[in-house]
Amino acid sequence: AVSTLALFRVSLYLRRLAELEQEGVEKTSSRELGERFSISAASVRKDLGFFGAFGRAGIGYEVHGLRESLMGILGLERTWKVAIVGAGRLGRALAKHKGLAESKFEISALLDKFPDKTLGEGELKLEILHIDVLPEVAHERDIEIGIIAVPGPDAQDAANSIVAAGLKAILNFAPARIKVPPGVFVHNVDFTIYLENLAYFVNRVYHQ
Amino acid sequence: AVSTLALFRVSLYLRRLAELEQEGVEKTSSRELGERFSISAASVRKDLGFFGAFGRAGIGYEVHGLRESLMGILGLERTWKVAIVGAGRLGRALAKHKGLAESKFEISALLDKFPDKTLGEGELKLEILHIDVLPEVAHERDIEIGIIAVPGPDAQDAANSIVAAGLKAILNFAPARIKVPPGVFVHNVDFTIYLENLAYFVNRVYHQ
Ligand SMILES: NC(=O)c1ccc[n+]([C@@H]2O[C@H](COP(=O)([O-])OP(=O)(O)OC[C@H]3O[C@@H](n4cnc5c(N)ncnc54)[C@H](O)[C@@H]3O)[C@@H](O)[C@H]2O)c1
Numbered sequence: 001a002v003s004t005l006a007l008f009r010v011s012l013y014l015r016r017l018a019e020l021e022q023e024g025v026e027k028t029s030s031r032e033l034g035e036r037f038s039i040s041a042a043s044v045r046k047d048l049g050f051f052g053a054f055g056r057a058g059i060g061y062e063v064h065g066l067r068e069s070l071m072g073i074l075g076l077e078r079t080w081k082v083a084i085v086g087a088g089r090l091g092r093a094l095a096k097h098k099g100l101a102e103s104k105f106e107i108s109a110l111l112d113k114f115p116d117k118t119l120g121e122g123e124l125k126l127e128i129l130h131i132d133v134l135p136e137v138a139h140e141r142d143i144e145i146g147i148i149a150v151p152g153p154d155a156q157d158a159a160n161s162i163v164a165a166g167l168k169a170i171l172n173f174a175p176a177r178i179k180v181p182p183g184v185f186v187h188n189v190d191f192t193i194y195l196e197n198l199a200y201f202v203n204r205v206y207h208q
Numbered sequence: 209a210v211s212t213l214a215l216f217r218v219s220l221y222l223r224r225l226a227e228l229e230q231e232g233v234e235k236t237s238s239r240e241l242g243e244r245f246s247i248s249a250a251s252v253r254k255d256l257g258f259f260g261a262f263g264r265a266g267i268g269y270e271v272h273g274l275r276e277s278l279m280g281i282l283g284l285e286r287t288w289k290v291a292i293v294g295a296g297r298l299g300r301a302l303a304k305h306k307g308l309a310e311s312k313f314e315i316s317a318l319l320d321k322f323p324d325k326t327l328g329e330g331e332l333k334l335e336i337l338h339i340d341v342l343p344e345v346a347h348e349r350d351i352e353i354g355i356i357a358v359p360g361p362d363a364q365d366a367a368n369s370i371v372a373a374g375l376k377a378i379l380n381f382a383p384a385r386i387k388v389p390p391g392v393f394v395h396n397v398d399f400t401i402y403l404e405n406l407a408y409f410v411n412r413v414y415h416q
């Protein structure tokens with residue numbers, strides 16, 4: 001089975017390749033791709049080989065070609081449409097997040113169970129729709145991924161709405177585990193893992 | 209050098225150990241610790257060995273003891289105080305995020321360059337302070353980590369405020385790279401990596 005962690009690493013290599021391409025670099029090595037993340041050259045080669053992207057011994061990888069082929073492997077040659085369920089503070093912050101503009105993901109709908117109370121935000125270009133219209137909207141706009149931005153106790157309800165509308169993947173920001181039928185993929189976002197990462201380094205350097 | 213990815217894996221093992229402890233399980237194995245994340249038993253043993261946590265051949269690991277020692281290694285026996293810079297949509301969503309309650313991280317201050325405009329939120333228990341008081345507040349409340357929740361163009365300003373106040377680590381949610389002096393640790397949050405992960409599985413199962 002492909003592991004989530006191996007895919008994360010491929011996403012990291014893709015970001016590095018995008019940077020190299022912007023700098024006009026044409027060739028790179030497994031060492032260069034992994035060094036910023038402390039991933040060994042051997043691990044980089046293993047990851048890329050697993051996905052069928054091979055370099056040429058002694059020459060390394062062609063930046064543009066490798067980037068194209070990894071985009072193809074991850075299914076990123078096209079734009080993916082995303083619906084955000086929960087138009088509160090987080091949902092609206094996600095909808096306006098400029099970091100999405102450079103990605104292959106487009107927020108195509110923003111929905112809430114109380115759409116009237118949150119319509120105050122003039123600068124939001126997306127209309128806030130009632131959650132009950134998700135099935136029609138998902139079909140019309142080809143939406144395949146749902147983001148959950150509701151409080152923990154409402155997370156399962158939101159997941160049920162997303163699954164019922166036929167979406168096949170969920171990015172869950174709520175602090176609660178959700179149950180979904182087989183064939184629906186879920187990733188739970190937990191930023192405290194990054195805080196633990198920072199705490200380790202601060203502890204080691206300043207508190208030992 | 210300890211790699212960020214190895215630390216992420218240790219954080220994942222810690223979450224698994226917390227679950228096992230809640231279920232009353234007393235012994236576990238490297239296979240059990242890694243299987244949900246598709247990490248091989250050998251990699252788990254290698255990670256834990258690197259940080260000095262060894263199991264006993266044939267018997268495995270003692271759940272409670274291993275959890276305690278990993279908490280110690282990551283510096284998580286105590287609470288870390290955190291300041292959020294930027295009290296807009298995302299900053300307020302982070303301040304109220306219930307997922308923090310179970311972690312070792314406590315939001316001790318919420319600051320903004322325009323604190324008056326955002327004070328409308330009655331239910332927020334944290335006062336929104338002006339960013340200029342971060343040095344005094346960080347000293348009084350022992351704050352060591354800063355979170356950046358400002359727009360991209362303001363991210364470097366926010367980073368400068370955090371560094372000037374003496375904080376040693378930054379979790380950056382803004383879609384912009386920030387420069388910090390040596391000895392200050394930064395982690396950039398990019399949730400599009402998780403969307404890429406989901407796209408890979410949906411593409412493989414439904415679009416091949
Ligand atoms: N994982 C992270 O990184 C992270 C960070 C910040 C906040 N959060 C979490 O995000 C969630 C949202 O936080 P917030 O501050 O935006 O809350 P909020 O109260 O401002 O917004 C929640 C919205 O969800 C709507 N809602 C509730 N149930 C719904 C349903 N079944 N269908 C559609 N809409 C529904 C509500 O009407 C409300 O508008 C919380 O669970 C919080 O813990 C996660």
Ligand SMILES: NC(=O)c1ccc[n+]([C@@H]2O[C@H](COP(=O)([O-])OP(=O)(O)OC[C@H]3O[C@@H](n4cnc5c(N)ncnc54)[C@H](O)[C@@H]3O)[C@@H](O)[C@H]2O)c1
Pocket residue numbers: 092093094096097098099293294295296297298299319320321322326339357358359360362365366380381382383397398399
């Ligand atoms: N990485 C992620 O997962 C993620 C998700 C959602 C949003 N975002 C990002 O989070 C940021 C905040 O988004 P938002 O929707 O909350 O924006 P917002 O406009 O609602 O809030 C930003 C706040 O920052 C304050 N601010 C600006 N410069 C400041 C400074 N130097 N010091 C202190 N305060 C300052 C503003 O006064 C404002 O209140 C954006 O950069 C957005 O792209 C990231």
